[in-house]
Amino acid sequence: MSINSIFQFLVPKDKKFFPLFEEASANLVQLASILHEAVNLPLKVRDDLFTKIDELEQKGEDITRQTNLELSRNFITPFDREDIHSLITSIDNVADNLHGASSRMRLYQVDKITKSIRKLTEINLEACQNIDFAVKELKNFKKMKNITDACLRINKLESKSDSVYDKAVSDLFENETDAKNIIKYKEVLSVLETATDKCKSVASVLESISVKHS
Numbered sequence: 770m771s772i773n774s775i776f777q778f779l780v781p782k783d784k785k786f787f788p789l790f791e792e793a794s795a796n797l798v799q800l801a802s803i804l805h806e807a808v809n810l811p812l813k814v815r816d817d818l819f820t821k822i823d824e825l826e827q828k829g830e831d832i833t834r835q836t837n838l839e840l841s842r843n844f845i846t847p848f849d850r851e852d853i854h855s856l857i858t859s860i861d862n863v864a865d866n867l868h869g870a871s872s873r874m875r876l877y878q879v880d881k882i883t884k885s886i887r888k889l890t891e892i893n894l895e896a897c898q899n900i901d902f903a904v905k906e907l908k909n910f911k912k913m914k915n916i917t918d919a920c921l922r923i924n925k926l927e928s929k930s931d932s933v934y935d936k937a938v939s940d941l942f943e944n945e946t947d948a949k950n951i952i953k954y955k956e957v958l959s960v961l962e963t964a965t966d967k968c969k970s971v972a973s974v975l976e977s978i979s980v981k982h983s
Contacts, residue, residue, distance in 0.1 A: 785839050786847050787908050793832045793860045794897075794904040797867075800825040801897040804867050805890040808874075808882045819871045826868035833861040847907075852978050859971040860900065866964035867893060870957055877953035885937030886954075889930060889961035896926045896968035903975050913979040920972035920979075930965035934958055 800822055807818040836857040840846070846853055870890075873879070903919035906912055937958050945951050 785843065786836065786853060789832055789836045789839065790856065790860075790904050790907060791901075793829060793836070793857060794901040796825055796829050796832065797860055797864050798894070798897045798901045800829070800864055800867055801890070801894040804871055805887075805894045807871065808887050808890050812878070812880045816875065819875045822868055822871045826864050829861055829864040833857050848978055848982065852974060852981075855974045856904075856971070856978070859967065859974050860904075863893075863897065863900070863964055863967040863971060866960050866967055869960045870964065873953070873957050873960060877956070879953060879957060883937065883954065885933055885940075886957060886961065888933050889937075889958065889965070892926050892930045892933065893961060893964050893968065896923050896965055899923050899926070900968060900971050900975075903972075907975075907978070913982060916975050916979045920976045923968050923972040927965045927969040930962055934962040 803818050803821055803825070807815045807822075810818070837854065840850055840853060874882075899919045899922050903916045906915045906919070938955060941951055941954055941958075945954070
């Protein structure tokens with residue numbers, strides 16, 4: 770057992786890091802929800818939602834910065850310092866990619882939203898909701914199965930995302946004749962698929978934490 774783990778039994782319950790984790794995961798769910806909402810609306814009414822996504826992505830960056838600042842200030846942490854850094858960074862990486870999808874849709878003026886784009890935003894939203902659930906369970910190390918179950922669901926969603934992406938790209942090259950459209954749609958699809966990959970990375974960190982404390 771590490772010195773940090775031993776100290777956990779001797780210090781008051783953490784009041785710094787868990788609230789930051791939960792704020793980051795809740796912010797991520799809100800961002801993913803707004804993105805999924807945006808792709809189900811006409812182009813002319815999406816811009817306000819994309820602006821909101823910009824704000825949420827910046828909020829996520831601020832939470833990550835504050836978490837790393839707390840790491841530099843506090844000797845005692847609720848679990849390994851490397852895991853804290855990995856968790857908050859991996860959550861931020863999901864937000865970055867979801868924000869990247871909205872930025873590309875706005876930059877390229879993607880008018881027609883395909884079923885595949887909608888499906889990928891739906892998958893990402895569900896994965897983010899599972900991240901949020903698992904993060905909230907971190908405070909209770911006696912219920913680690915809840916975390917591992919959520920991580921299993923995230924991994925299944927990532928596999929589903931791969932299938933949706935592969936079929937979407939295949940259909941795009943088969944049916945689209947405009948090179949510009951191929952480029953812009955493939956970029957949007959790619960960054961959405963990467964976002965789900967990053968959700969799997971969050972799950973890997975959560976699983977690592979759960980193993981250490983099981």
